[in-house]
Amino acid sequence: MDALLRRFRPEQLRELILLLVIVGMVVFFATQIDQYLAARPVNRITTGLAITAVVAVGQVLVVLTRNIDLSVGSSVGLVAYVVGTLLTRWTEMPPLVAVGLSVGIGVLLGAINGLLVAYGRVPSIIATLGTLALYRVVLVEFSGAKTVTTADLPDWLNDIPSANVASFEGYDLRVMVAVALVAVIIGQLMLRYLSFGRRLYAIGSNPDAARVSGLPARRDVFLAFTLCGALAGLAGFMFLVRFGNITVTAAQGLELQVVAAVVVGGVAIAGGSGSMVGAFMGVLLIEILQQSLLRWAEISEFVKDAILGLLILLAVATDTVVLGRLRERWVRIRRRDQEERLAAAPGEAADVR
Amino acid sequence: MAGPAATLEPSSSHERLPGAPVLEMRDIARAFGSTQALDGVSLSLFPGEIHALLGENGAGKSTLIKIMTGVQQPDRGEMRIDGRPVRVSSSQDGQRLGVAAIYQEPMIFPDLSVAENIFIGHRDRGVRVDHGKTQREAEAVLARLGVSLDVGEPARGLTLAQQQTVEIAKAISLKVRVLIMDEPTASLSAHEVRQLFRIVAALKAEGVAILFISHRMEEVFEIADRVTILRDGRWISTSPRGELTPAAAIRGMVGREVVELFKRERTAPGAVRLAVRDLHKEGVFSGVSFEVRAGEVLGFAGLVGARRTDVGLALFGVAPAERGSVELDGAPISVRSPQEATRLGIAYSTEDRRQLGLVMPLSITANITLPSLERYLGAFGLVRRSAERETANSFRDRLRIRAPSVETPAAALSGGNQQKVVLSKWLETKPKVLILDEPTRGIDVGAKVEVHQLIDELAAQGMAIIMISSDLPEVLAMSDRILVMREGRQVAIIDHADASQERVLGAAMGQGGDLLADEPGVDLIAGTAAAATLDLLASGEVDPELLLRDPAAPPADGDRA
Numbered sequence: 001m002d003a004l005l006r007r008f009r010p011e012q013l014r015e016l017i018l019l020l021v022i023v024g025m026v027v028f029f030a031t032q033i034d035q036y037l038a039a040r041p042v043n044r045i046t047t048g049l050a051i052t053a054v055v056a057v058g059q060v061l062v063v064l065t066r067n068i069d070l071s072v073g074s075s076v077g078l079v080a081y082v083v084g085t086l087l088t089r090w091t092e093m094p095p096l097v098a099v100g101l102s103v104g105i106g107v108l109l110g111a112i113n114g115l116l117v118a119y120g121r122v123p124s125i126i127a128t129l130g131t132l133a134l135y136r137v138v139l140v141e142f143s144g145a146k147t148v149t150t151a152d153l154p155d156w157l158n159d160i161p162s163a164n165v166a167s168f169e170g171y172d173l174r175v176m177v178a179v180a181l182v183a184v185i186i187g188q189l190m191l192r193y194l195s196f197g198r199r200l201y202a203i204g205s206n207p208d209a210a211r212v213s214g215l216p217a218r219r220d221v222f223l224a225f226t227l228c229g230a231l232a233g234l235a236g237f238m239f240l241v242r243f244g245n246i247t248v249t250a251a252q253g254l255e256l257q258v259v260a261a262v263v264v265g266g267v268a269i270a271g272g273s274g275s276m277v278g279a280f281m282g283v284l285l286i287e288i289l290q291q292s293l294l295r296w297a298e299i300s301e302f303v304k305d306a307i308l309g310l311l312i313l314l315a316v317a318t319d320t321v322v323l324g325r326l327r328e329r330w331v332r333i334r335r336r337d338q339e340e341r342l343a344a345a346p347g348e349a350a351d352v353r
Numbered sequence: 354m355a356g357p358a359a360t361l362e363p364s365s366s367h368e369r370l371p372g373a374p375v376l377e378m379r380d381i382a383r384a385f386g387s388t389q390a391l392d393g394v395s396l397s398l399f400p401g402e403i404h405a406l407l408g409e410n411g412a413g414k415s416t417l418i419k420i421m422t423g424v425q426q427p428d429r430g431e432m433r434i435d436g437r438p439v440r441v442s443s444s445q446d447g448q449r450l451g452v453a454a455i456y457q458e459p460m461i462f463p464d465l466s467v468a469e470n471i472f473i474g475h476r477d478r479g480v481r482v483d484h485g486k487t488q489r490e491a492e493a494v495l496a497r498l499g500v501s502l503d504v505g506e507p508a509r510g511l512t513l514a515q516q517q518t519v520e521i522a523k524a525i526s527l528k529v530r531v532l533i534m535d536e537p538t539a540s541l542s543a544h545e546v547r548q549l550f551r552i553v554a555a556l557k558a559e560g561v562a563i564l565f566i567s568h569r570m571e572e573v574f575e576i577a578d579r580v581t582i583l584r585d586g587r588w589i590s591t592s593p594r595g596e597l598t599p600a601a602a603i604r605g606m607v608g609r610e611v612v613e614l615f616k617r618e619r620t621a622p623g624a625v626r627l628a629v630r631d632l633h634k635e636g637v638f639s640g641v642s643f644e645v646r647a648g649e650v651l652g653f654a655g656l657v658g659a660r661r662t663d664v665g666l667a668l669f670g671v672a673p674a675e676r677g678s679v680e681l682d683g684a685p686i687s688v689r690s691p692q693e694a695t696r697l698g699i700a701y702s703t704e705d706r707r708q709l710g711l712v713m714p715l716s717i718t719a720n721i722t723l724p725s726l727e728r729y730l731g732a733f734g735l736v737r738r739s740a741e742r743e744t745a746n747s748f749r750d751r752l753r754i755r756a757p758s759v760e761t762p763a764a765a766l767s768g769g770n771q772q773k774v775v776l777s778k779w780l781e782t783k784p785k786v787l788i789l790d791e792p793t794r795g796i797d798v799g800a801k802v803e804v805h806q807l808i809d810e811l812a813a814q815g816m817a818i819i820m821i822s823s824d825l826p827e828v829l830a831m832s833d834r835i836l837v838m839r840e841g842r843q844v845a846i847i848d849h850a851d852a853s854q855e856r857v858l859g860a861a862m863g864q865g866g867d868l869l870a871d872e873p874g875v876d877l878i879a880g881t882a883a884a885a886t887l888d889l890l891a892s893g894e895v896d897p898e899l900l901l902r903d904p905a906a907p908p909a910d911g912d913r914a
Binding site for chain 2: 196
């Protein structure tokens with residue numbers, strides 16, 4: 001264990017463990033379910049995780065700052081419905097305009113959250129619980145209880161779900177999945193290489209120090225919510241593309257799925273630590289588990305939610321205990337190594353006198 | 354930072370006094386409510402000077418620092434940098450002007466790397482982070498301080514001393530010109546203090562002005578060039594180290610007008626109520642042994658960080674001690690929780706009235722009966738409101754709590770009346786031993802006299818009282834004996850008859866009684882080898898690199914890339 005901790009930081013070790021769990025799970029289900037690794041079920045799982053992954057990327061930005069965005073489900077539903085309705089009325093709308101419009105509405109919704117939290121000082125859990133309800137009501141009012149149906153949507157849109165970027169012996173890389181992967185990669189690079197990304201970690205890691213160090217914490221939190229909204233907007237468009245039939249309950253409960261993925265993926269709910277890659281693995285684990293149980297044990301929708309709840313509790317509980325222990329141990333090892341180095345370099349400890 | 358022609362460049366650091374001050378505070382005043390925290394304080398800092406700021410608890414040091422760094426605004430007065438008036442309205446402003454502060458508890462981002470911790474506050478580094486470059490530059494900055502740390506690793510788990518070093522590195526990288534160090538040595542080991550002083554000497558050699566705050570007299574007299582003393586928010590003196598002795602400094606810090614507000618009639622105390630032997634809590638306090646008798650007031654004196662409150666909390670079972678014995682009326686007890694303490698007859702009234710002492714939105718009645726609520730339960734476990742009110746009313750009369758009714762929420766009361774409610778609440782538990790932590794902090798003079806009167810009455814009735822207080826005249830006026838603590842250790846128990854402000858503060862600051870009988874002019878500490886080294890550095894005759902280089906550190910010749 002000590003050797004492992006010398007090589008990896010506790011956070012990296014946690015992601016490694018997650019990867020092993022995923023692999024173990026796949027191996028287990030492969031022995032239980034016929035044709036588990038065949039092209040069709042694999043494609044089903046990858047397509048299924050695209051939307052959650054995109055929303056999760058935005059959620060990570062917010063959670064890193066020690067906040068949370070519960071309104072993402074409503075935002076996705078609202079964007080899907082509004083853009084879907086516009087597309088049924090104005091079928092000539094260019095695809096790029098439709099995507100831009102989706103992201104634009106998402107930005108607006110995210111900015112409202114950001115204003116409330118960063119400048120209005122409303123705790124994010126309350127602010128976004130409020131907008132979760134409000135955005136849904138806006139959708140209900142806007143729709144007049146009508147639904148968007150696939151038949152009314154332009155053909156180009158209905159063709160996207162089956163569009164492929166690449167395909168290998170039946171295993172497809174669908175456009176939607178590619179979009180999700182790109183979002184994850186860009187997100188990860190942003191967190192690692194942009195000063196904005198590093199500041200998100202700083203803000204969640206020690207809010208007081210962020211203030212005293214003169215970081216633009218409020219602006220950054222506002223931006224994190226706005227970007228989260230933008231990604232929810234993009235996911236809204238993907239939702240429209242994937243399902244075609246949009247009702248007022250579209251994407252209801254997606255926030256649970258996303259928060260579960262982020263937390264399972266090792267993003268600390270108290271902010272300051274975690275990565276996009278981790279969150280993506282969280283999405284992967286949840287999608288695989290749900291889809292596999294659906295086939296293996298024929299579980300119901302309610303059980304799916306129960307699994308999410310269980311995973312959230314399990315992830316947070318193990319993080320506080322296991323990650324806490326790992327960190328303590330890591331610190332001890334580092335201190336000890338340091339002392340040994342000091343002892344091996346005589347003279348360093350000598351005083352000025 | 355492009356200053357006027359008169360600006361001193363760091364390179365001209367050897368031309369210290371007389372030169373132009375880098376920072377001047379002129380006639381600064383600041384009040385909080387009715388308390389005048391600062392009243393016409395002036396202070397100048399010169400490049401390359403280590404300026405110590407001395408003062409008792411509440412002398413206004415913290416407020417002055419907060420104003421210098423832009424955390425708070427003065428009501429009156431002016432701050433000048435390089436002779437030009439400036440307005441510092443946020444810590445960003447302070448940073449921009451080159452004023453930074455390092456506190457006893459460093460402000461570190463545990464999840465970011467050491468290098469990122471140093472550079473995260475920089476606004477001029479563009480949107481992209483070049484991790485390699487950041488780490489090389491961080492190493493260079495640390496090397497200037499003679500320190501080597503693994504800059505790529507997260508800051509989590511650095512020792513306090515290392516965290517401070519990171520903060521100093523951060524300040525230097527921001528081209529700091531005035532560095533304020535607020536009790537930086539309070540939690541460091543002797544070896545770490547030496548290392549910190551090496552760093553401070555290196556900064557001084559680079560022309561940084563350092564404002565150094567410490568409660569350790571020997572440190573102040575070792576490294577300071579000049580010493581300014583504050584008392585009760587007022588400037589008392591600024592003198593070169595050579596012209597000041599520790600005894601004179603202590604006299605300057607106390608010398609507070611002692612208006613004896615209340616004169617206690619001391620009677621012979623009764624039997625031993627509480628006997629504490631060798632109380633120990635790792636890293637917090639150790640070797641605390643004392644007795645309190647019935648009818649006796651034992652004062653607890655000491656400066657911030659003396660750990661007096663921790664002893665109180667240990668006795669009350671909030672954070673129990675690890676070793677040592679406690680006897681109550683001759684029977685050994687082991688208090689593991691406040692409930693147990695209350696049952697045994699030990700009460701503790703907190704120094705933090707607003708956060709820990711009262712439930713602000715609740716009524717006076719509800720606050721008073723909260724710890725003893727079990728006694729007010731009637732049929733079906735319901736609270737007997739009338740009995741509660743009766744008790745509250747009797748306390749209101751007895752302690753003269755000024756409020757429209759006992760149903761008034763605690764939040765609506767003045768500080769003094771709130772304190773009386775806290776006292777009522779603990780008296781209602783009918784304690785044998787009452788621990789009072791800062792019983793008169795932040796309350797007006799009238800209420801203070803009343804609280805003193807009450808303490809006297811309680812003692813006369815045979816209660817054993819431990820009074821933790823930072824108000825020296827109060828400790829002297831009220832205590833039968835005074836226990837002095839310093840950095841977690843009990844350093845003296847002084848009888849009322851032998852106690853003086855100088856003696857108590859001297860003990861609290863680590864100056865023995867003999868030192869106080871010094872002859873003026875003899876500098877006891879500046880003659881040490883370390884101080885001589887520092888003087889040598891300050892004179893500019895020696896290349897600081899030669900003295901300060903850490904043998905294990907890579908050569909500090911800038912960019913090794």
